[in-house]
Amino acid sequence: MKMRPGGELATRPLEFIWLADCSISMRTHGKIEALNEAIRKSIPHMQEVAYENPNAQVYIRSIKFSSGASWHIEERTPVEDFTWTDLDVQGVTDLGAALRILKGALTVDQMSDRALPPVIVLVSDGQPTDDYKEALKELMEEPWAVKAVKIAIAIGRSANKRILKEFCGEQGIDVLSADNAETLVQYIKWVSTVVLQAASSPASTASGAQTMGINVSIPIIDEDFEDIETISIEDVW
């Protein structure tokens, strides 16, 4: 029985959006399987972080891009109900098309009038095949896109890190390079836990600790940051 008035501590929504490269090159060396596996494995960790966070209600969505782009998971799904549907590969790397869909989701009309900085995670192994520059310029006209924590994970050695860095912004976080499945799992876990936590309810900060990011202070990746149950694909991409 409720013995005191009121309700839960007031929260703000936090939008967490995956931008996943599903071009045909993601098929080689099991990259798409590794990405599916890594995101699926990150979900319980994300749910744990959200469970212990009284300040945010986390919603997850996902955009996929190859020849064109579309919502992979369009509904803003509360993290506690989120499940991952495997991505398939086909076609080329139309990053610009994905950024246009993202822009549509981050307009002032679409976003709540009060929220936490959105977290956008771009995962790609290649080189954009459409006019991403114009799409990125248009995206960055949206105030919520400017405020967002933008993280890019380059999968394998053929990913164009310069372009991914453009997405993160000059002052933003450096591109993370995942050259094998184990590293990819670690980075996906890092963005799903440490970055999510930093954007919603910053943890204790140490004097002189190194952090990155402008509008959200994100702890640098610790060398000891690890995944307990790493997946076993050892191929180097």
Place this chain on the structure above:
Amino acid sequence: MHRSFKDNQRVLTESGKSLNIVKFLGAGGQGEVYEVLYEGRRLALKWYFVQTGTDKQKSMIDKLIKSGKPDERFLWPMAIVNVKGKKSFGYLMPLRPSQFSNIVDLMKRRVEPSFDAVITACVQLADSFYKLHKMDLCYRDVSFGNFFFHARTGDILICDNDNVTASEITTAGVLGTPRFMAPEVVLGKSKPNISSDLFSLSILIFYMLMMHHPLEGKMEKNIKCFDLPAMTKLYGERPTFIYDPMNSSNRPVAGYHDNAIAFWPIYTERIRQLFIQTFTKGARMPSHRVSEKVWRDVLIELKNSITVCECGMENFYDIQKLKMNVHNRCWHCNRVLYPASRLKINNEVVILNLNTKLYGHHLMKQEKYRFKKVLAEVVPHPKLANYSGLKNLSHVPWRVTTKTGMQYSIDFGKSFTIEDGTKIEFGEVKGMIRKG
């Protein structure tokens, strides 16, 4: 990359003793925590990552072990552990019993304690901070994650004590957790110290009593993107208390800050005044912050003032309002609340509701501020429906004198009828009952 230890692993400490790793409990920014079996006792082992397990950290832990724990509520470092073949180090501490909830559970209403239990937890927090500060130690890192409480009794446990340092240390350790840091620490003008601890303690007490942050009102509502610059402005540059009597610009907004609006009027004027002091003048001038001792005394007053309405819900008897002939209404059913029977004892007034308990704090001088031993309890009268009695649960016989001058002795297990004007000698202290 793997965990430092496996479940059920047996390791040898550098002193040659055997340590059984029972299971992994969790990992944080600084290291991992395991349940271990050591010399026949189940304990917790915090094991630092190589980067964080520095000599400086080791020396800090060593100092804490030497200084000893401020009281039993602190899960304090007990011994440093070095393991053969491992670069880093760890320390042993008591294991937290599983029946304790964390403050996040309270904020998310996953536990639903009574007002009495929440206030007891706040009293214990203030008391433990008083003892910590008396040793010239500073906690530095108040946050939801570092405190645990028992939802039925209000007993608390204080974890993550490895950031505790001497107050004057200005270089090492954590700065604190956003939302709990004092404005001068947010702005980088000061490192955590006892004064900033007092601000953080007040924030935590406000959160626990009001289920809301004291600086989040209209200004917070108007912030679209709640990022680091917004937090610095709200908690550092322009900290404005939501109920500042001289500045109404940051009042809570209905629909956004409903908990603050629901809880604030329920509490007594004395409690509200302490929050006003600490979050207005105290936000700008650390010397104006409410001390742990004052918090402890006024929170005990609040605990003593709990009045149970006919509907069964706890409310508070506000003597300040009563003096002005203003009667509170029940927050739940809106009935007017009339003063119940009350016991004036020492300098405190305890409202005697059915099941109200008197503790060592009330009846024994050496037990002041302790709420473990129940020495008396209000019980229903066996025959008269509208009457209740006070039952002696102590082994000290009480001497009771009624208004008409009749005297009798009340031994352990016996009760007397609660009536206006009755005087009681409880042994070490004397009390008198007022009714109506």
